[in-house]
Amino acid sequence: MLTGGVQEGRPAGALTADDLAARVAQFLAGHDPATTDRLAFLHARFDAGLAWVHYPEGLGGLGISRTLQPVADRAFLAAGSPTNHPERNGIGLGMAAPTILACGTAEQKQRWLKPLWTGEEIWCQLFSEPGAGSDLAGLATRAVQDGDDWVVNGQKVWTSSAHMARRALLVARTNPDVPKHQGLTYFALDMRQPGVEVRPLRQATGEAEFNEVFLTDARIPDADRIGGVGDGWQVSNATLMNERVSIGGAALPREGGMIASAARTWREHPELRTPGLHDRLLRLWTDAEVARLAGIRLRQQLAAGQPGPEGSAAKLVFARLNQEISEFEVELAGQAGLLYGDWTMRRPEGANFFGRDPGYRFLRAKGNSIEGGTSEILRNIIAERVLGLPKEPRVDTDVPWKDLPR
Amino acid sequence: MLTGGVQEGRPAGALTADDLAARVAQFLAGHDPATTDRLAFLHARFDAGLAWVHYPEGLGGLGISRTLQPVADRAFLAAGSPTNHPERNGIGLGMAAPTILACGTAEQKQRWLKPLWTGEEIWCQLFSEPGAGSDLAGLATRAVQDGDDWVVNGQKVWTSSAHMARRALLVARTNPDVPKHQGLTYFALDMRQPGVEVRPLRQATGEAEFNEVFLTDARIPDADRIGGVGDGWQVSNATLMNERVSIGGAALPREGGMIASAARTWREHPELRTPGLHDRLLRLWTDAEVARLAGIRLRQQLAAGQPGPEGSAAKLVFARLNQEISEFEVELAGQAGLLYGDWTMRRPEGANFFGRDPGYRFLRAKGNSIEGGTSEILRNIIAERVLGLPKEPRVDTDVPWKDLPR
Amino acid sequence: MSQLTDQRGDPGQQPQASRTAGSLLYGETENELRSAVRSLLDDKSPWPAVRARMESPYSYDTELWHTLAAGVGAAGLLIGEQHGGAGGSFLEAAVVAEELGRALAAVPFLGSAVIATAALSAAGAGDLLAALAGGELTGTLAVPFAAAWSARGDLTVRFDGPQPRDPAGTCRLTGTVSGVADALPAELILVPGDAVPFGLYLVRAGEHGVGKQPLTSLDMTRQLCDLHFDGVLATQIATGPTAERAVAAGLLAGAGMLAAEQLGLAERCLDMTVSYVKERRQFARQVGSFQAIKHRLADLWVAVTQARAAARFAANALAVDYAAADFGAAGFGADAQIAVALAKSTCSDVALRAAQETIQLHGGIGFTWEHPAHQYLKRAKADSIGLGTADAHRSELAWLADLPKAGD
């Protein structure tokens, strides 16, 4: 219907788009998607550097600009190639992989990145705890060294995919005697061991998208530590930045996202329209379109090598808009907005806003300003890191963790 | 047109309304407004306890409920009596008088209250300083004892009526060596002396409603100190509470106040209406009417002896609504909203929102969330005193004032 | 109990305004009533019980309703003593509604003791009021819960069979009403029917041809159901303007008391959140010591003070008209209509905002099924649609306050 007016900028890299397309064609000539075994195909694609083209050679990439990735993806798609089901491994692809790439050892990259990309190993994230949400650095899960292993005890929460995951990104306290940011260490935990218990965590929508994870003498070889002992805070910040960009930054066409079904209902149901709701819809439609443009601008900045802090803005706006639009949508629905699809406790494979009713979207969207960094924490980050406003007086940064009030 | 639905509750006091009416009638029989000299009439009214009936006997009152005051005022008005021009002495009547009554000595009450009420002595308030706005307790104006006098030096700002005032409520620092709240003392300053220089302070509206006041070796007899040496903070808090109630709490009929001219323009100019503006007007009209009801409820609480903290809420809402309504009104005016009455520097006798153009109201209303306690400070007060939320960590309460960073 | 003006004293100087005089404060009777209702609800309907009930296919709490009826006379609060009720006022009913909102109680107070009761009072149907007064039977007005009182003319069920045979006669009703509140437990169903003339009809739930289809509702503490009538025997209660006034009276009173419920809900959300942020520590500080949180809660408190004034004003205005000798002939007047529109629009927005802040400021825990925050959100959202949205009530104000829309 409407056409979005802006394309992302042209990338600059060692290989041109044409070169890359030629490589894919050559690969496909040697690996017919119709006859090659699915996993074998994915392994070969990884080995050919055509998995994530901006990764280094030898690790599934060609070391070229990430903006060329769509060239490869479109060509593979057009040829009917099997996919790595990225929707099933969002944390693996979106957070674990960049963290491993940035902070892992050469051996870890070799060991983990390939089965991660192929989808053979799903990853999850064990960060938040009941007592450590916004204040992640205050977490209490302990990891104690025992020979070549670490022994882990504690409770984690808000873990999506934990029941399907082979491995987890874990931050644990290895030294309670130093200030809290200094006593953390980052690990990759094998989820298939007796010390790991996963329980579904039911949420406002009625379903359980997340889990609680109880760790009781769970063991991690020291070889699976990511970064140095005591460097867990720095490593986890790298992970969280990727999370925020991935939550707020999806590329959509005009009227994509949450506004789509509100606009559709508006057009299809003239009997629901009121002047007051019209004004609200126009404001929301405008804000959603402008947020989309801001997202395009953000990705252009990233592509041009000007990584700005606008990612935090994008997530703030995304959360607010999802909430306001879904709130509007339920009100627009009127009598139908008083109903709900199903309260049955289920375990979905991820949040899908768009396939369900407005009531679901309304409830689920409330999580958007909490998960992946609350809006309050993002405002702190913007205020301090972008605007350079002074930190508040702090009482928790110079005291050993064990002596903090809880 | 529309009738407001709620009356304030019936007062309970020693005298009934009928008793009071009889007293006024008796007074008027003895003092014919048509033939009695204006000041003589006011003096006699004060002496008869019919000035502010809730004040004690001997100080212009009868010690009865303040809710009976309208009975007296209406009867005097109906008889064509001279008034004390309360609009010219708002700070005197609204702040100085209650402060003197609450904290002054018997001698001060005798000396100051009568000329204050009759309007012979206008009062102003010397609180804020360029470096001490929200943080009033951090003020720097110094008062040093010299025999029976205090000698004052410093600069005050945002002083209305200073150029007309005979006396000022003044807070000054008498001891810089103790923490800031403890080193303040409260005085009544004689404005007619060489050490007091008043300069108009021009504001956003173009006019100068306020003044800067420069104090250079100004002198105050110790007899004019209100409260003990070092008690200035407590005394000034009593004054400020009266200010906030008086700013936020005026009794108006339905569609009184700022909404009146917006609604009138809406009704008289169908050509200016749009659906979007209609929605805004309905929201503002609703909020204004509800704020009016909340004001009535507040006064009912006060009359029933349940003085609640809702006064701060009233001022917050009043400021927000004045700003939003006047902003709306300028937009509604459209092309006419782009004009302004007059930028000439003038010195009005007080803010009159209603007699001027929407542009004036729009600009003047921006001061409502700053003057008499910023909205931010009021939110702090509500959060801490009403909701009992913890104070923030403070760095300025235990240190001698002279050692604070500035 | 005595009527409003007797309690509130002489309005004094302005006799012209005495009809609408009244206090916006809570009187002693109301404070005592509140204590009784609150301790009963704390005892009989704590959050874990509400949560368990939300998961059952039929989520009304009949036992709780009978206890409220017996213990505080909730069922017959607005029914005159001559009909076996408590003879209370809307000021007291509002306090009950506030407490029910606070506690997320799943009882048909709004549908039976407010809406059906006000409709029957306006229709002068004393015998039916007497049936409702004790709470053994409950009633409902068969209109979609989203309907605003201003839509009263459009809320009719079709007649398929013959017309009523005599002025107080019976007839057969066929049709469907979708998403009715408090209809699941109701025995007495009051149906606005489109006979000529328009009429209000009584259908007993046990009659042959009555079907109730429970619905999975956003707010399972006020579970909606579809009502199906298939040639059901119906008795005429009122016709023409009287019937229309009765339906309007029920819906207007319902909207006013729903505003009170929203006020109670908002207050509870604020209390709960203030307590939580005092307890919860992050960064070795109470979360409630962070200024951004403090300011948001201060703003929410301010909003609640506004909602309280509006809700009290509406209760007051309803009480005045309801107590008038000519209520049956006059229904609720313009003052009450303005007051309810102000209250429902204000309280809808404030309750929703309070529930949203509650979820956000509780962080993750408020998003879990185990915590009540999400149920406050669901009820606040459903209440904001029920009996007319804020938007619909503001549109009413445009008419009532002479603020015509563009083009008019």
Next chain:
Amino acid sequence: MSQLTDQRGDPGQQPQASRTAGSLLYGETENELRSAVRSLLDDKSPWPAVRARMESPYSYDTELWHTLAAGVGAAGLLIGEQHGGAGGSFLEAAVVAEELGRALAAVPFLGSAVIATAALSAAGAGDLLAALAGGELTGTLAVPFAAAWSARGDLTVRFDGPQPRDPAGTCRLTGTVSGVADALPAELILVPGDAVPFGLYLVRAGEHGVGKQPLTSLDMTRQLCDLHFDGVLATQIATGPTAERAVAAGLLAGAGMLAAEQLGLAERCLDMTVSYVKERRQFARQVGSFQAIKHRLADLWVAVTQARAAARFAANALAVDYAAADFGAAGFGADAQIAVALAKSTCSDVALRAAQETIQLHGGIGFTWEHPAHQYLKRAKADSIGLGTADAHRSELAWLADLPKAGD
């Protein structure tokens, strides 16, 4: 200067979308232009000079305008090199507008170099463009400043005298246009006139019968005036659809560049306020260390990022159409119309909010005449009305994005 698509590279995979392809970032040319304009304005138009000018009865800064014209080619930026202009794009014009908004500059850039220029370009009036290119003469479109481009059909001045004698002929014009921006310094007045057919006419300010009445304006950095024409000699520039397209082009381009100005103003307000709260101490802390202040400024910064994307998108869309070979025949298309409506509605709200936060967070000092905060507020408010309010532009979007109003 080269046109947009040459600078922005190959859009690559999606040739269908190439007409509207473009970057939302600032290119090197624009960054250089910005530096030049900013240092010139810092030097020639500091706040004390602006404040002094605001108090004079005629507040345009002619000298500054000539300096901008000579120094950075501002007057002819959007005029092709063949007519003596700089041949720049709307991307560059937007940067100039941003800087003028930041500095509260009192020059007729918007009226002459944007609105009149775009109208004359659409009308194909090369000789008049050549007259404006150097900045010695300025032009204005004689419409009230509050007019949105969608109202273009209603903005006509009455003819009293005889009709035009020939297609390019002259006639006599009588009437008044109220509150025109940038008309005070204008020599070339472009008047939409209601002859049959509708036409765009040129009036020279020096002609007999032309009256300019300066107005006391809310924003004295863009002082409005009333234009009176009393049998004034007027020359026809264009008629019928061409004239209508020319007026619409001027107003749409004006709204898009006013959005850029609003962006610059908002950015300046944010910068100024952030600096102030870092310096100002109360309670022995920097005011900017209080979390409530930090969060509000963070939210404002977020709003500015949104405004920036919208404003850049509008500049882009205008640039694409303006550079097209068929601009004279086609004017601005639907993409540009949507983009401008998005930008003007968003930037109007953000600039006003930024100015309001600036006043509030400066406390008392921001309310004084001496401090620039109030002038940012006045300009933000006037700009939010100028060339169509946010509300008016959202109404346009209802049409452009197929979101019909109630009842349609």
